[in-house]
Every structure is written in C-alpha cells, then in structure tokens.
Amino acid sequence: MTKNVKTARAIKGAVFVMSGLIAASTVIGANTITSEAAMHEHGYTYRYDYWEDVQDSPDVFAVTGSYTSSDLKLDVDMKNPTGLYTHGNNLYIMDTANNRIIELERDDDKNFKVSRIIDSFKGGSGANTFQNPTDMAISEEGNWFIADRDNARILKLDENLNYIMEFGKPDDSALDPGLVFQPSKITVDTAERVYCVAKGINKGLCKYEADGSFSGFVGAMPASYNLWDYIWKKIATQEQLARMAAFVPTEYDNLYMDYEGFIYAVTGNVKEEDLDSGKVSAVRKLNLIGNDILVRNGDYDNYGDLYWGDGGGHQGPSLFSDVTVFDNDIYVCLDKNRGRAFGYDDQGRLMFAFGGNGSEDGYYNWAIGIEHMGTDLYILDQQTATLTSYSLTEFGQLVFRAIDEFDHGDYNAAGATWEEVMKLNGNYDLAYIGIGRSLLRQERYKEAMEYFEIKYDADNYSKAYKQYRKEWVESHIGIIVFVIVIIFLVPLVMGKVKKIKWEIDKAEKAGEI
Amino acid sequence: MYAKRKTYVKNEKMNEYLNSLRFAFYCMSHPMDGFWDLTHEKRGSYAAANTILALTLIVRIMKLRFTSFIFITVYWEELNIFLYIASIIFPLALWVIGNWALTTLFDGKGRLGQVYMATCYGLLPYPVIQLPLMLISNVVTVDESEFYSVISAISLVFCGVLIITAMGQIHEFSGAKNILFTIASLFAMLVMVFILLLFFSMITQGVAYIVSLVREMLFRM
DSSP: OHHHHHHHHHHHHHHHHHHHHHHHHHHHHHHHHHHHHHHHOOOSSEEEOTTOOEEEOOOSEEEEEEEOTTTTTOSSOOOSOOEEEEETTEEEEEEGGGTEEEEEEEOTTSOEEEEEEEOBOBOOSSOSBOSSEEEEEEOTTOOEEEEEGGGTEEEEEOTTOBEEEEEOSOOOTTSOTTOOOOEEEEEEOTTOOEEEEETTOOSSEEEEOTTSOEEEEEOOOOOOOOHHHHHHHHHSOHHHHHHSOOOOOOOOOEEEEOTTSOEEEEOOOOOHHHHHHTSSOSEEEEOTTOOBOOOOOSSSOSSSOSOOOOBTTBOSSOOEEEEEEOTTSOEEEEETTTTEEEEEOTTSOEEEEEEOBSSSTTOBSSEEEEEEETTEEEEEETTTTEEEEEEEOHHHHHHHHHHHHHHTTOHHHHHHHHHHHHHHOTTOHHHHHHHHHHHHHTTOHHHHHHHHHHTTOHHHHHHHHHHHHHHHHHHTHHHHHHHHHHHHHHHHHHHHHHHHHHHHHHHHHHHHO | OHHHHHHHHHHHHHHHHHHHHHHHHHHHHSHHHHHHHHHHSOOOOHHHHHHHHHHHHHHHHHHHHHSOTTTOOOOGGGOOHHHHHHHHHHHHHHHHHHHHHHHTTTTOOOOHHHHHHHHHHHTTHHHHHHHHHHHHGGGOOGGGHHHHHHHHHHHHHHHHHHHHHHHHHHHTOOHHHHHHHHHHHHHHHHHHHHHHHHHHHHHHHHHHHHHHHHHHHHHHO
16 A cells, blocks of 8 residues: 555656656757757858857958959860969969969969960970879979879979979888879978878878988878777677778878978868867878977867758868968868868967858869968869959958967057957957957956956966966965964964863862862 | 744754754765764754755856856856756656665665655765865866866765765665665666656657647648
8 A cells, every 4th residue: 555655656756857858858959949040040251159159250351353264365274173383473273184284473463364384394204294283382492393193203393394303103112012103282392302192192291302212201190099999890800890991091182381391281081070089180280200280279170160061962071172371370271072261370260261162253163272372362163163362351451460460479569450350340259369368468467368258268368367366466465474374373362262261260160169 | 922932943943954954064974874863863854955955056056157167168048047957956856766766665764755855965065065166266277177177076976975875874775785776776767767758759749649630620621
C-alpha cells in the first residue's frame, strides 16, 4: 500500500518535471530559429564580431574597374588564366591555356593597357615557348622566374627574357620517381632562392638555392593525428587501413612573399573537420626555416567564413586560392568557393570580408588570383577571365591610416583616426580595440580597459588592468597598510581586552567568595 | 501576555531555522557525521534546504553579471533566465527523484524529502566558494586566470563529494553500495530524460494529429 502511494507521488513529480522540459525545449527551438535567420542576412562587406555574428560593414574596398579580354583589346581571348603577379607598375596575368603571359601597365589614372604579350624567350637548349605557365616572380636584381608547369621546369630569365637557367624536379629520394614535376606557384627571395608549390608534393615548399640546386622542403603542414586515430589504426585490418584516408600533410595552393621576406602560404585542400579541430591551418606565415609564425589573436581562427551551410549551391568551408600581403601586414586571402576576399590584420583578426558568387562587378565564379599595388587590390577570375581592380573607400583609407599611424608609434593620431572609423561604423570591433590600444600606449589605463571590455578583448584588458592595478596599489599604499594593520591588530587587542576582563571577573568572583 | 508568547514562539522558530542553516556548515566540514545527524537527529530543515538552493540559484545568476568578462562572457540577447534557473532545478529534481526511486527499492532509509534536503545541503560549497570567487575575478588578469578555474572546479567537486556522502549517510549505505547507487541514479536520470522526451514527442504528435483532423473536417464542411 505504501509503495503505491509513493509511486503516485513519483508520477506527480514526473508530470511537474515534464512541464518544465516542454517549456525548456520550446525556448531552445525559438532560439535556433532566430540565430539561423541572422545567419543569412549580410551585406556586401561584413565581418564577424566576438559572438561570431555577422556584422554589416561599410565597404573597405570598392570596385574601380574590371578588365575582360575585349576591354584589354587582346587578339586572342584569355583562356583559363591562373595567376597574377605585380611588379612596380606592371601587372602580369598568367594566360595559362594560351601559353603566354600578358603584361599590363598601369597609367597615372590607374587604368591598365597591354604593354607586352610574352609567349617565348631567347636562348636555352629546349623549347623556348611555355607550356601552361602558372606563375612568375621577378627578383630584386630584375631576373624573371616563370613556373612553366607542363614543361616541368622553373625558368630563370634575365630582364630581356634571355635564358639563364632552369630548375627541375627536386632531387630527393623520398619523392616518387614516377611523379611528374608540375610547379604551379613560385616566389623568390632577395638572394634569388626559389620557393615553389608543386602539384602532388605535400612535403612543403620546394626550396632551391640561387645556383639551381635543390636544398630541401620547407614548411610542411604537420600531419598530426590524435590518440583515437592511433588506436583505430592499431586495431584496423589491412583492408580497412587501405581504405582509410592516409594521414598525409596538406598541399599548399599558393604562396606570397611579403616585404619582410616571410612567406604566406594558403591551402584550399581543407576539410571541415580538420579546420574545426585545428589540424589544418588554411593560411600560414613561414619564416626562413619553415615554422609557422602567423599571429592568431583573433576571436576565431583564420579560415574565412565561419558558416559553411549551403548557399547558392556553394557549401563547405572557404577554399583559399591565393593571398596577398600589404605593407602594413594586412593580408587578404581569396576564397574560390564563395568568391570572397578576407582581410586580416597583423594580429590575425578579421578586418573585412567581401565579394561573392555571381557575374556582377565584384562577384566571381572562380576567383583564382589576388595581388596588390600600393593599397589597390586586384582579383582575377579564372572562369570568366576577368581582372577586377579595387581601391580603398573612405572607410578603408581611415582604417589603413589608423593602422599605419599605430605602427609608426603615433598613438594619439591612431586613436583619433579610430574615432573617425567609429563614426562611420559603430559596430567595428577593431576601432574599439584600436582606441583601447592607443590609450594603453598613452598610459590611460582606466579608459583603455573600458574600450577593451566592450569588445571582450581579455588579453589587452589584462595588460591595461595590470598597469592600472599597480598604479592603484602604489597610490593607495598608505590605506592598504593601514587596513592590514587594523586586521591584525583588532583581534589582538580584542583578545587582550577579553583576557583582562575575564581576569577581573575571576578576581571579583574570588573576592565574593 | 498572548502577544509576548507569540514573539517567543516566533523567535524559537527563527532560532531553529538559523541553527539548521548553521548546521549546513558543519555538514560541509564534517560530511560523514553531519549528514548522519541531518536526518537521524533531525538537525536539518526544509527551510534551510530551500534557502541553500535559493542561494545557489542567486549566486549562479549573479555570476553572469558580476564575474569579470575574462572568465564569463554572456550573450544577453539569447539568455533566458528561467531556462538558466531550470538548468539547476531540472537536474536536481531528476537526481532527487531518480535517487529516491532507486534506493527506496533497495533498503534506502531516506525518504524523498530527506533526499532533497540532503542534496540541497550538499550544494552549500557552491555559493560559499563561488560568491567570493566572483568578486575576486574582477581583480585578476588573464595570467592569473588559472586560480579562478581551479578554485571554481574545486567548488563543483566539493559539492559532488558532499552529495554522494550525504546519500550514503541518509540511506545508511556502505561505501561500495553508495557508489553503485550513485552511478545507478545517474543512469536513472538518463532513463527519465529519455522517457520524458518520448512522452513529449508523443504528445506533440497526438496534438498535431488532432489539429490536422479538425482542419480536414473544417475544410470538408
């Protein structure tokens, strides 16, 4: 009988709990709907805030022109162009399928016209034409390096296009002897050492010395795997192992050498789970010995879009195809998947994202190359064979100016410029942090802390707070010592007083008796 | 005369309440002894248990606002205070019911109310540790954040240990049996969640069925 009563009570309890559960799940459902709705509305230029919410932004770069084959008055239309390169006032388009390089010259009004079409060179023992050239670089001495992909060579020519030498397949025993060398992207440093990304080689960048000898691979992506992978590999059968994806490092897709000689390398061979777990970095900054020294102080990792849902037939993460680095360490990665460009500052924080899929100006089908001249940006679309040029908007100029001023140590001016930026875009997190950083440099810690707290910049906040705390302690040292003394003295005195009182009481009692 | 007697009774009740609340601190420092006396010597009270639970909830909510943003950042737009309170109440209810339902079948001496009381008494370290920690969080930097995380973790582990000990004492279980029933209670909680979800989705389907039936009828008429 008692048991039955107890059960009845338990059921009552369950009903109560259940009503709570219903309320809870309704609330959860409502929340997901609102966040999904927010996900799909964003403007042309946007960035993600601390909460990874899309925040619309004024344009940082505006389209100033686009150049198709007919705009450039080419006799043969560009076909499958795969690369861009800038040198001085010249811009080079790798017209890959036409086996030629188109040299464009920029006039004072920032318009381009074709100055040369390069489809052959002088001298050399083999063919003196190109077979699918995919990239080029010009060294400080003025020598040309051309990735002549399907001739399996990297050509070195002098400035008058006379053959000097060529670099062939890396002489490395670890490489498959049957592998055909296909250098796709190259860059060259001040000592004329050549770094090359080649198809099918995932050991990193092939590095050649200036004399043409292969000196090794640098900057391979670490092929890390976790404990679970390891255990799984141990218990899997031979057949399962063969079917499993091999733990191989990821190939790079493109590279860019910045003004300091560091190589920015990007890869579009990324899988969602690898990006999520941080196994693969979509963009890396390599130093001379191939270590990744990219600063990643952003609120999220530097892999472009944070939301990978299906949109207009494009899904999955951003696939970086190229990168370019401005002289203020802002680097812009190009996503061929959604045709967007992502700009990050030297701290690895997303500054802007723009672009998209489409055929209007500023939209791309298959964005393959990005380059810059000064602060102008150029993006090449492979499918439509169109070159698009961008210039900084008023907003962009202010942002760039603020960063330059900060880099040059002019903290007052940087703070003032960030204030200007904030007037144009009150949602721009970097403006708050920029003001905070300049206040921090001006030793106005309390104000700096407020700006950092608004945008949840814990590291900078702590820097400011540490100084503020130190100042506070130094200026209040008298009170602090006083309080500590009180804390120790009061119980001591109280104890003494009590003891004396007790002794008096005892004496009185003894007297009474 | 009568009025005086009334205040006297009131004071006595107040004293009783305060004593039972003070006893929670004794349970915290002497869990074995304390939780035995809690039910067997009737040293605990529901009022004190409710107070501790309320304190826990209040501290948990206050933490959202007053902890430094270095440790907790809150997306206020999507915060639902009732859901947040439910995130403590709901598991607590499941635990109490699950634990009682199981132990009552296996010679557990504790009654449902006593399980609830002991569990609430076991929550005391949470407000006691988290409240000062919340204040301290505002005077530390990122470099010192480890202290916060460690002490915060200690408060939770402390609560867990107290609750497990409490269950052993009020049910008069041996150590091994206690551990076994702790695990079994957690499992019972899972089963209950599963059944509730099942029940909920069935209700939804039932309602949807009737709604569509009525719609169809209205459409045909």
